Amino acid sequence: MRKQQGIQIIRLSLLIGIIVAAIFLQACNTQPSTTAASITTESIEPDTTVQAKDIYGIPLDLYNIVTGEVRRNQTLSDLLLPHGLTLQEIYKISLLPDTLINERKIKPGNRYLFYTRIDSLTEVPRYAETVFVYEKDPLHYVIIGIDADSIWARNKRKPVETRLQSASGVIETSLWESMQAADADPMLAVELSEIFAWTIDFFGIQQGDRYKVIYEESYVNSQSIGINKIVGAWFYHNETDFWAIPFVQDSIRSFFDEEGNSLRKAFLKAPLRFSRISSGFSHSRYHPVLKIRRPHHGVDYAAPSGTPVHTVGDGVITKVGYQKGGGGNYVKIKHNSVYSTTYMHLRGYGKGVRQGVYVKQGDVIGYVGSTGLATGPHLDFRFYRNGSAVNPLKVKAPPVEPVHEDKRQAYGVVRAFTIGTLKLL
Numbered sequence: 001m002r003k004q005q006g007i008q009i010i011r012l013s014l015l016i017g018i019i020v021a022a023i024f025l026q027a028c029n030t031q032p033s034t035t036a037a038s039i040t041t042e043s044i045e046p047d048t049t050v051q052a053k054d055i056y057g058i059p060l061d062l063y064n065i066v067t068g069e070v071r072r073n074q075t076l077s078d079l080l081l082p083h084g085l086t087l088q089e090i091y092k093i094s095l096l097p098d099t100l101i102n103e104r105k106i107k108p109g110n111r112y113l114f115y116t117r118i119d120s121l122t123e124v125p126r127y128a129e130t131v132f133v134y135e136k137d138p139l140h141y142v143i144i145g146i147d148a149d150s151i152w153a154r155n156k157r158k159p160v161e162t163r164l165q166s167a168s169g170v171i172e173t174s175l176w177e178s179m180q181a182a183d184a185d186p187m188l189a190v191e192l193s194e195i196f197a198w199t200i201d202f203f204g205i206q207q208g209d210r211y212k213v214i215y216e217e218s219y220v221n222s223q224s225i226g227i228n229k230i231v232g233a234w235f236y237h238n239e240t241d242f243w244a245i246p247f248v249q250d251s252i253r254s255f256f257d258e259e260g261n262s263l264r265k266a267f268l269k270a271p272l273r274f275s276r277i278s279s280g281f282s283h284s285r286y287h288p289v290l291k292i293r294r295p296h297h298g299v300d301y302a303a304p305s306g307t308p309v310h311t312v313g314d315g316v317i318t319k320v321g322y323q324k325g326g327g328g329n330y331v332k333i334k335h336n337s338v339y340s341t342t343y344m345h346l347r348g349y350g351k352g353v354r355q356g357v358y359v360k361q362g363d364v365i366g367y368v369g370s371t372g373l374a375t376g377p378h379l380d381f382r383f384y385r386n387g388s389a390v391n392p393l394k395v396k397a398p399p400v401e402p403v404h405e406d407k408r409q410a411y412g413v414v415r416a417f418t419i420g421t422l423k424l425l
Contacts, residue, residue: 055158055221056113056133056143063115063131070110076103080132083114085146092151093132093144100153101134101142111135128152138225161219162228168212168425171205178211188213190386191230195244195255197338198264200237210236212425230255232418245418247403247411258419260403260411267335267395268312268361271343271381272301272368298344298382299392305377307368308350309343310361317357317365320349327380328372331365344380345371 052060066083080090094103115131128145135141139160144153167184175189192213193202216228233244233255244255244263255263315335323330327344331353334340347369359365370377383392403411 056141056156058115058131058133058143059127062117062127064118066114066116068112068114070106070108070112072108074106074108076101076106079106079112079134083116083130083132085130089146089151093146093153096144096151096153100155101144105136106134110137138220138223158220160225163217163219164214164231165217166212166214166425169210171209171211172207175202175205175211185217185224185227187227188215191215191227192233192235194338195230195233195263196235196242197336199242199257200235200337202337205237212422214421214425229253232422234419234422243419243422245411245415247407247414249401249403249407256403256411258415260408260415262400262402264400265313265361266400267339268310270301271310271312271341272303272307272379298342298380298389301368301379301381303368303377303379305347305367305369307377307379308364309346309366309368309379311343311359311363311365312341313339313361315340315359317353317355317359320353320355323372326373328374329366329369333359333365338386340384342380342382342384344382345369345374345378347371347377 054060068079070079076094077087077090080093081087085093093101098105112135113131113133115133117127117129128147130146132144132146133141134144139157141156141158142153143156144151165184167179167182167188169178169182171178172181175192176186179186179188192211193200196202211234213233214231216231218225218228229246230244231246235242235244243258245258246253247256248254257263311333313333313335315333317331318334318340319330319332321330322328323344327342329346329348330342330344331346331349332340332342343366345368346366349366350364353359353365368377368379381392383390383395385395
């Protein structure tokens with residue numbers, strides 16, 4: 001069950017502190033990542049004479065405050081006009097860069113606040129006559145100051161608290177439901193499925209499988225804004241223990257098992273040995289055959305007809321056939337419960353390629369062709385993560401080598417404390 005208080009969480013905190021210290025020591029020459037816990041909210045301007053400020057850094061005793069939520073179909077003018085701003089002032093605000101405030105992205109339900117000076121006759125240096133705050137999301141907001149002769153705006157972030165959490169449970173129906181029963185963020189199920197993707201088929205987990213996980217979760221105003229990172233995890237499946245131990249190697253934080261082997265296998269950088277990219281991943285590409293714009297959720301590799309096409313990773317062929325939508329002859333491969341790939345416009349298939357066959361990284365699964373809607377021979381290669389298309393060129397694979405020999409001692413410290421902490425749950 002989820003643990004946040006009591007002796008056990010104190011013990012967890014102490015142990016995790018040692019883990020973090022060990023990771024830091026062994027990665028001291030790398031650029032440390034900035035954690036959410038280091039974020040602070042700046043004031044509009046420093047003023048030692050005013051003490052009481054809200055979470056946006058605005059002095060409470062200088063302003064009358066009105067709060068509200070954006071309603072459906074409301075515009076920036078709808079929000080500003082009722083509070084005395086002129087059309088000229090609203091126009092100037094609308095000219096601010098989209099990175100500050102974009103009227104097209106004002107969302108129903110988002111919170112906004114209006115600050116009007118209590119005593120407009122008394123000059124208070126460094127503070128605007130009127131202040132408008134719009135929350136873009138639970139963490140980010142824009143603050144706009146309006147004076148008689150000037151308008152300024154700044155992007156800000158609220159203070160973030162990072163909490164150490166833990167969850168454990170026994171699976172009765174699904175990992176997702178088990179997380180909910182443990183009062184943990186169900187998105188942990190997604191995180192675990194990605195960490196253990198190469199070692200556990202999460203479509204085949206069974207009743208009675210068990211898990212333990214320690215993680216960091218970020219909060220703003222006591223509201224969770226998501227999981228920050230996994231600190232360590234254990235999964236019991238098919239009468240086997242699976243450990244996930246975080247370690248920084250080659251400047252990348254990745255997960256390893258108790259023997260120091262990477263939990264992931266690499267993908268080949270490209271499915272063709274000799275080729276050039278003729279068209280990239282796009283949400284709106286002009287189709288050369290259909291003469292219309294439509295999404296192209298893949299990468300096209302131009303190559304001579306008959307060039308061998310290789311699978312970028314181990315997996316099971318799930319589909320072989322002809323795609324009527326324009327893909328022509330294609331092969332789809334499921335690599336694990338998270339990743340799958342598709343190869344389209346093939347002239348023909350590799351030897352023995354058929355549905356249900358297991359292929360290994362580098363195996364020839366087909367040959368470049370121009371079947372389907374194609375102006376010339378090329379391969380349309382698509383990469384899917386949890387069923388959604390992602391840009392193959394931007395998939396960042398962690399190192400797949402085991403822990404380096406010169407890092408074994410540091411890894412041993414991290415491993416001992418990670419496993420020891422998880423066993424306390």
